[in-house]
Amino acid sequence: MSSAATIARATETASTASWTRLAFGSLLLSLLFGAFFWLPFAHLWGTLPAPTADPLMGAPEQPSWITSLAIAVIFGMPSLVPFALLRRPIPWVTPLAGLALVGVVGLIVLPALVGLATYPCCTSDVLDYVNRQRLWTVYGGNPFEVVPNDHPEDWSYYFALFRDRVFGYGPLWWFIARAFTQFAQTLDQYLIGFKILAAACFAASLGLIWQLSPPARRVQNAVFFAWNPIILIDGVLRLHNDLLTVPLLLLALWLWQRRSATALPTVALGALIKLTVAPLAVLIAVDWLARRQRLRLVIGGVASVLAAVSLYSPFWVGLSTLQPMLVQANRAQWSIGAVLLRLLAPVLGDSANPVVRVVLALGGLGLLVVLLWRVAAESRARGLTTASLAGYGALALLVGLLSTPLAFYSHYLSPVIALAALAADNRVRGLVLALSFGALVNAVLGVDQFMGGPQGDLLDVIGNVVLLAAVMVGLVRFRRPAQVARVLG
DSSP: OOHHHHHHHHHHHHHHHHHHHHHHHHHHHHHHHHHHHHTGGGSOOOSOOOTTSOTTTOSOOOOOHHHHHHHHHHHHHHHHSHHHHHOOSGGGSSOOOHHHHHHHHHHHHHHHHHHHHSOOOSOSHHHHHHHHHHHHHTTOOOTTTOOGGGOTTSGGGGGOSSTTSOOOOOHHHHHHHHHHHTTOOSHHHHHHHHHHHHHHHHHHHHHHHHHHSOGGGHHHHHHHHHTOHHIIIIIIITOOGGGGHHHHHHHHHHHHHTTOTTHHHHHHHHHTTOGGGTHHHHHHHHHHHHTTOHHHHHHHHHHHHHHHHHHHTTTOOSGGGGHHHHTTTOSOBSSHHHHHHHHHHHHHGGGHHHHHHHHHHHHHHHHHHHHHHHHHHHHHHTOOOHHHHHHHHHHHHHHHHHHSOSBOOGGGGHHHHHHHHHOSOHHHHHHHHHHHHHHHHHHHHHHHGGGTSOOHHHHHHHHHHHHHHHHHHHHHHHTSOOOGGGGGO
16 A cells, blocks of 8 residues: 555544544533533523622522523534534545535534523623723723722622732733723623623634644534533633633734744733733744744744733833732632642641642643753754644643642633644643543532532532542543544644
């Protein structure tokens, strides 16, 4: 058999196996997605809560079990119907066109449209966004200084959770959120603005994934991103701002692919929303150094610094301006750090926190160095592909998320999922799917605590066990040999 025929057969076999894994993973996640709506969302709220109501749940309604089942079935559809049509890889080797393209794209975005049309119940973050935006736009407070307790008279004060703390987000988030909510005066108007923003980010991200993917993988990669329940629940439904970083990271890959120095400042813009996406910039810098593209690195670095200075300058009050971003997610919950604290606190007492942070930082730095070494080696040997850089980027972001904050929540994975959708190595996808499943289980438990589920210390212990199990399953999967589907990258 010729080498070309061997590669073609390996490609078809790998693609078929990849579809099987994707179908299985999507089925598990969609079942969990349905459970998320069926159980905790049995109490929906769609009106401004009364002053005595729980701020997370508001005024509960009691839909019938038929309504809850219908919601579960709607969000389970991506796993039950489309894979019957998309199971075989051969039809997708050639680009889709005409009505076929419209039909497939419509099928892919259908769950997101349902999520966008669903009221963002059972979440506190977006309600906190509303309050913080009003502190800036209505009262003229500096977002990096003002706290909710400074204006308890505002109607949105009721929604603020950390009323004596400044938000730990970068300046670009404030400008983007204001641009989409400037018109708002009521809660519903603010939520509509955030929904429009989420829709724009989702559409841009899906379009970039489609553009960055080889024709034979476009449908598969788009489905991996668009049908992941974390994207659907935490992104387009519950409106967590992690989704804002996704189109910027993908745009950076598109610019890197075209050898543009603007790839680096584009990642910097994402980091100026949430610092957790910064590792991708380090990978790009190492790739340029390995290929001796020093001028490109200097231009990109200077542009990144200028972007940061420009965006921070309206709010700058000294080094304390950076403090909220650096101390974000100090609460220890559902993370490797939380597990280590539970083990070491009885022995080390108050010293356990700094010890855990040092151990995690050293471990994360060691893993990041390994990734950087592999990026440099591959870049010098044969040059990185977009799929390879995306895979390394997903792993680098995961290292940071698991080693830096003391809390690990499902919405943190949004940019990781987008990068994994483009990854050439299917082991990266398997690791991300395992962590997605575990993180979403914890998200369900976190909401369910308000309806009689596990609470307090029991909730934290269960969540830690779930996360560790997901990490172990993902690592066992990752230790297997790389898939031949890499040839598609």
